[in-house]
Amino acid sequence: MTATKPLTRIQQKNRAAILDAALDVFSAHGYRGATVDQIALQAGLSKPNLLYYFPSKDAIHVALLTGLLSTWLAPLEQLDPDGEPVEEILKYVDLKLTMAETYPRESRLFANEIVQGAPRIHDNLTGPLRRLVDEKCAVIAGWIARGLIAPVDPHHLIFSIWATTQHYADFDVQVRAVLGDAAENRFAIAREHLRMLFSRLLTPGAAG
Amino acid sequence: MTATKPLTRIQQKNRAAILDAALDVFSAHGYRGATVDQIALQAGLSKPNLLYYFPSKDAIHVALLTGLLSTWLAPLEQLDPDGEPVEEILKYVDLKLTMAETYPRESRLFANEIVQGAPRIHDNLTGPLRRLVDEKCAVIAGWIARGLIAPVDPHHLIFSIWATTQHYADFDVQVRAVLGDAAENRFAIAREHLRMLFSRLLTPGAAG
């Protein structure tokens, strides 16, 4: 089943090197700010050789975005309808923060794209993303109906989780500038802070 | 005291038109994605005429960023050390959300700049911004010491407020895509949601 187009070992290696370099450059400078030269240099290839593997700059960008989208949404998919509600959501928060810490380039790649109106992945937002979010919001609404978590708007709960966790990747330069020397353990403190934030929001009976 | 360089009425009008057009274009496409032609067209001027008012594309961008920075930080400056603590912070959240709703272009202008490492305003982050944040964090720490709000890390509290409110401007296209038809009243619901989120976090005695 490795049919149609088996890639040689060197092809796989070069494609991977290009995508990794492109992730670096696109996430740091945005689509227009990135140059093919820069990506090729960082991948250790010449520009024409890079364009032997991908037909255009745009094709590299699209390949990156679509290839990483499933990785980026995996944490939400893991939200278990049969788990303990508050802990399930807190685990999701924790996992999203770990993603921001471990994969800040991926976070900034999507941030760049979305801030500028998501010209290349808009269909993914209204399609697969929306369906996944709606599905998980129904789960959360069920928990609320059964009184297992405090009543909140599920969609806006998810927005708050995305915003607070991805902030540490997307706005990292600002976070570090504001914290100064105290920035070193920012993720550890953020983890504790966000656990408290969402724990107090969701624990039923904690507020009227 | 209108000395040194009094601008004629037409100069003021054109400068304002250029800056407004530049805000539109830079916030939508980022620095590199924006073109001087596009800004000139939208401002109703020819490109050379635009460059008669500003020496370069970069100069327009810097003028925008520095000119808007104080506007952008004004809400935090209004945080009153002598006010009622929880209400002061909730008022700040509310004001920031109103800013995101009313001035989404400004929010995205800064988002674009910071996601890409803040090459043009990094000194403002480590300087004035950090000083202002530290000052207000000291106020918040004082409130915590007196038991007026629940103990939280003040810096990360501010990060959470920035993240959750600006999310509705910076990631607007994603918010609308996910909400679909329900997007129309997103700011009203967000307002209620965020008030609850931070109210439950900060109200003392609500949790152990």
Added chain:
DNA sequence: GTCTATAGAAGGATAGAC
């Protein structure tokens, strides 16, 4: 102050040798 025309540089993509 405002325009037309254009210089000069940068970047995406291709030709063609090896």
Added chain:
DNA sequence: GTCTATCCTTCTATAGAC
């Protein structure tokens, strides 16, 4: 598969007439 050389478009910025 990989390179050197180059084409062509786009973009910033300027020259110079009005």
